[in-house]
Amino acid sequence: MSNELIFIIGFIVFIGLMLAIDLGVFAKKDKPISIKQAGIMSGVWVALAIGFYVLIINYGHLLHGIENFAQLQQKNIDNFHKLKLNPADFEGSLAIYRKNLGLEFITGYVVEYALSVDNIFVMVLIFSAFGVAEKYYHKVLVWGILGAIVMRFIFIFLGSTLIDRFHWVLYIFGGFLIYTGVTMFINRNQEEKIDPENHPVVKFASKHFGVHPHFVGGRFFTKIQGKKLITPLFLVLLIIEFTDVIFAVDSIPAIFSVTKDPYIVFFSNIFAILGLRSMFFLLVNIIHKFHYLKTGLSFLLVFIGLKMLGGHYFEEWGFTTTHSLIAILAILGASIAASLIFPKRKHKHV
Template sequence: MIDVPVWAWVATIGLIIGLFVFDLVVAVRRPHAVGLREATFWSVFYIAVAVLFGLVVWAAAGSTGGTEYFSGWIVEKSLSVDNLFVFVIIMSRFAVPQEYQQKTLLFGIAAALILRAVLIAVGAAAINLFSFTFLIFGLVLIWTAVQLIRHRNEEPDVEDTFFVRRARKLFPVSDDFHGGRMLAHEDGRRVATPLLIVFIAIGSTDVLFALDSIPAVFGVTKDPFLVFTANAFALLGLRALYFLIEGLLERLVYLSIGLSIILAFIGVKLILHFLHEDVTKSIPEIPTPLSLGVIMVILLFTTAASLVRVHHHPEEKAHAGSLRKRRERPREEEPAAR
């Protein structure tokens, strides 16, 4: 675990907030549909920022800290692609106009990062207090991998999360987007626009993904600073990445299988670490450089296999995958089509 001074924490958090504000200004100043050229530019920009930050970590903390950061960042970046599947479903389900999608994504991602920071703090405290936390994290990841495989051809029910249901009870929901606002007035009463529900759906759905992605990052580094920055820099470029690979997502037919294998692999790594530290030193651990190599090979093979499969079977489309079977709702509860 690297020794990070307070000023470095403050500077890093300031940099992340500054980048989010900058991204928000770019997205909100002129609402518009994002083209491929613009999405490519910003995706490359945020990947470059994440890589430069990793090089700074490498120079300051050595090869171990640098390798752990890059491993965590790649794990988070790969798992965030699954988030994008869900974001596409949410945008489609609520029929969000393209010019409002940027702002909604950014607000949702910002809320997700704040909630993830809380979960990271809780996870780090649990690791310091209870040695068996790694065992629990490992079992959670293996269970998640199994569930993702079982329900890989299902779509998550983005309209049935706890927070979305609560928001619908607190505010009447309008069908009008009211110029991109989240709250508005209609007939003398305050109403929520569909953008508020979309924002809540994105933020709350991401928290569910964080319950497996954060333990996964703790599987490659136990340092809270590296876990937080890996999450933050993976989320920072998510808005641009969404528009860049939106059309490619449905072609990644084996993505859920690849992510399941990665989660199961990291779960085994965490369990081996627990056994090595708390049972007997004779049980080997999986070193982080090997973990990075395995994750990269799985991602490359999954992507290549998906593209080959779709080339020969163009009718096949990828699904987001779900961690639980979609709840069947009575017919009268189905949302009205717009």
């Protein structure tokens, strides 16, 4: 069994245990999640991500089973790290590789976390549009994570295979991110709406499955005269999954601008998603205050897209992963600061 497979299995088992604890502790009884609970879980997920970063910078070479300089150099080439390694100093070169791997992980984590925040706006709209009781939010989001992990795994390793075989795919990713960023900037002030009856997921489910017209507590399924029906709460779960797939189309290519190592992309992606689901309960009532966040995210997408398109020039200018992380944090920090310094004006109704 390869080291990569051992890492993936171990990671998924660990995540499964954490989700079981999360679901068992906080969703055993359907009730709203308090700010305190959300804060604790958010802190736990961030701490786990930092702990994983520490693990990588100390033992990251074990991920790919690197035992000699030839293997290290090959992995350096395969994943486009472009590190300057010294054949005469294997241990020193290994330390450089691990440090870079850790930096790529934490940068990818920040990028995914930032881009996923926009998902919170949509999730709030979905819950409101379908009239979901607040006490069921957590149950839907936790179960939604399971589907998100599977879909992200498929997307990431499919994307990595495409990049490995057709390097020019990166230019398509870059162009798409710039287009998405510009579109987001143009539509930043438009009010998003969700029509429960005409949503494509609702139409599909209504056409192919039996749908119960009303919520049945916190249940996803119910039986009427022996016929199994899906409830509106399960429809909401499906829409959350559908929305996550759409957001993955933006976020996954964005992380590939930071690292081409699919395992680092996967780990950083999943840690960010897990943390954000807990962060949802901290931000749900104040997310509207960060009205410049979409502007910041649009600039972030354009920056990442330009970096993917002009990777060669960025390298010539000495633009490293550290510089990327600083630029990303600066863009996000500026958008958050601007939102707090210049709060949105309330329209007066005459």
